[in-house]
Amino acid sequence: MVDDLDRQLIDLLARDGRRSFASLAEELGIAQSTVRMRVSKLEDDNVITIVALCNALLLGHQVVRLLLRVRNLPPISVADSLSGISQINHIALVAGSHDLYLEATCRDQPQLIDLMDEIRRHPGVASIQPITVTSLAKDYTWDGLRGAAGQGFRDSKIT
Numbered sequence: 389m390v391d392d393l394d395r396q397l398i399d400l401l402a403r404d405g406r407r408s409f410a411s412l413a414e415e416l417g418i419a420q421s422t423v424r425m426r427v428s429k430l431e432d433d434n435v436i437t438i439v440a441l442c443n444a445l446l447l448g449h450q451v452v453r454l455l456l457r458v459r460n461l462p463p464i465s466v467a468d469s470l471s472g473i474s475q476i477n478h479i480a481l482v483a484g485s486h487d488l489y490l491e492a493t494c495r496d497q498p499q500l501i502d503l504m505d506e507i508r509r510h511p512g513v514a515s516i517q518p519i520t521v522t523s524l525a526k527d528y529t530w531d532g533l534r535g536a537a538g539q540g541f542r543d544s545k546i547t
Contacts, residue, residue: 390435393418397426398436405438443524450494451521454507455486461512463487469510475503486517 390398393416400412409427413420430436444451458466467479467488478491490507494500507513 390430394426394430394435397423398430401427401436401438405440444493445521445524448496450497450500451524452492452494452500452503453519453521454488454490454492455482455517455519456488456490456507457485457514458487458512459514463512466510466512469512470507473503473506475499 396416397412400407400415409420409423412427413423416423427436431438456466463481467481470476470488470490471479473492475492475494476490477493478489480489481487482489492500492503494503504516504518507516
């Protein structure tokens with residue numbers, strides 16, 4: 389169960405995942421051992437993972453979103469089979485005219501073409517609608533989960 393203190397920790401770590409436990413403890417007015425314990429539990433429970441995020445477009449990579457329709461198999465089984473593809477970094481079951489939403493990053497266009505071919509060959513995939521990302525205007529953070537709509541890349545800090 390995530391409580392208000394956990395949410396405050398997540399908010400602070402979303403702004404700067406490199407902050408020390410001592411700094412977090414001081415800002416929240418709690419013991420450093422409490423911060424260490426809470427962050428460890430959040431990580432152990434897979435609520436958070438502290439990572440460095442990059443704008444793949446600025447690295448020259450191809451970024452694509454894919455909407456998939458599934459037939460003859462449950463969408464969850466298709467999602468599970470696609471999860472082993474290294475270029476795919478996000479898979480979600482969705483409601484509406486499509487069954488799955490995927491986000492993928494490829495080093496170049498030939499790898500993107502290979503990825504699309506690999507997905508088409510997967511059992512249960514009926515159709516793919518690719519959406520090529522040309523520019524990132526927003527990053528989704530914990531703020532987005534609280535309903536604030538995410539963080540703009542040009543923002544110097546989350547408010």
